[in-house]
Amino acid sequence: PVLAATTPGNLTQFEYLALNSPLNLSDGHARQPLTPGQSRVVDELPELWADAVKRPVEEIERQACRTYFEMLGQHSYPADDGRVLSCYSSSVAMEIFARSLATAADAIALVHPTFDNIPDILRGVGLRLVPLEEDVLHGGDLPVELLRSVGSVFVTTPNNPTGRVLSEERLRALAAQCAEHDVVLTLDTSFRGFDTRAHYDHYAVLEASGCRWVVIEDTGKLWPTLELKIGFLVSSTNVGLPLAKIYSDILLGVSPLVLSMVRRFAEDGIGGGLVELHRFIAGNRAILRDRLADVPGVTFTDLDSRVSVERVHLGERLGLDVWSALREHNVFALPCQQFHWARPEEGAHSLRVALSRSPSAVAQAAEALRSVLLAR
Numbered sequence: 001p002v003l004a005a006t007t008p009g010n011l012t013q014f015e016y017l018a019l020n021s022p023l024n025l026s027d028g029h030a031r032q033p034l035t036p037g038q039s040r041v042v043d044e045l046p047e048l049w050a051d052a053v054k055r056p057v058e059e060i061e062r063q064a065c066r067t068y069f070e071m072l073g074q075h076s077y078p079a080d081d082g083r084v085l086s087c088y089s090s091s092v093a094m095e096i097f098a099r100s101l102a103t104a105a106d107a108i109a110l111v112h113p114t115f116d117n118i119p120d121i122l123r124g125v126g127l128r129l130v131p132l133e134e135d136v137l138h139g140g141d142l143p144v145e146l147l148r149s150v151g152s153v154f155v156t157t158p159n160n161p162t163g164r165v166l167s168e169e170r171l172r173a174l175a176a177q178c179a180e181h182d183v184v185l186t187l188d189t190s191f192r193g194f195d196t197r198a199h200y201d202h203y204a205v206l207e208a209s210g211c212r213w214v215v216i217e218d219t220g221k222l223w224p225t226l227e228l229k230i231g232f233l234v235s236s237t238n239v240g241l242p243l244a245k246i247y248s249d250i251l252l253g254v255s256p257l258v259l260s261m262v263r264r265f266a267e268d269g270i271g272g273g274l275v276e277l278h279r280f281i282a283g284n285r286a287i288l289r290d291r292l293a294d295v296p297g298v299t300f301t302d303l304d305s306r307v308s309v310e311r312v313h314l315g316e317r318l319g320l321d322v323w324s325a326l327r328e329h330n331v332f333a334l335p336c337q338q339f340h341w342a343r344p345e346e347g348a349h350s351l352r353v354a355l356s357r358s359p360s361a362v363a364q365a366a367e368a369l370r371s372v373l374l375a376r
């Protein structure tokens, strides 16, 4: 993609600039080396291809869903009656949700801050956005006037870039409020694989609440699968939105080979790979935090975060300045203004560093960031 010489318009355009750099710690996609268990899955791809040719895709899809959802503790996901739609990515799933919601509502409450392709997709279908501050979301019941003013509440959990997880009791209370006010509760759980606090059975809570709900799951953030991934678009029986119809406008179905690969990576995850991944991310987080611990003015805003990105507060320094100085070293992080989609200035002094990278890449980037910061 060709980008204008000026500052990129959205976070993903910043991420494009980093795509071909050896020290790309910008996007939240998984770029660390394969583990031995994952390498074995890659070696199996020819057999998975032959198997996918022979078997019905719905059988392969059902097995992939079951293994992936079980790995994440989501035992009550709706395996039957077509309520799980497999998409090429979670953003495709989100576009289908947005187009569907726009046929029935004109406003949506969206967690603030969060990754800016979410508000961009929602605005793109004409929805009016109402910011839902994280502290309000996690603090207790939402204001009734908010619930009366929107057709949906959209929550990214764990959130990006903060890592904050919606607890089971908060989800239960929020779902009850949404049921009472006939508001569609939508969750983007793309980062849930990294945080076991997000592994309680969300679908059991949602189904029991009786609310109308949609969940967007993403296999793409967890494993280094070269952008081979699935976004699962899951919904309640009573969601009352044309999800299947709009899905059919966009695609017929996804690759059974990718579904089989997801199943095998999830089996590896169940067999210890997920615990290993959590340790790996924690190790990279420690490398970054340790290297910057004594830099004046630097703090870590999300001490409790376990997701594969880390937000660094730069004190008086501007994220864009530090991002540009890092770029001189051929190191790429992500400035945080555009996460604050309603009030960008709130993100002006922060930078996000990706942790799904090799430990040496994280260490080199931390070193470069340290020297850039000490010079300011």
Ligand SMILES: N=C(N)NC[C@@H](O)CC(=O)C(=O)O
Pocket (backbone or CB within 6 Å): 012, 015, 026, 027, 028, 029, 091, 115, 117, 160
């Ligand atoms: N459709 C888009 N824009 N994809 C980029 C997105 O996956 C990156 C991301 O979520 C992150 O860097 O945290």
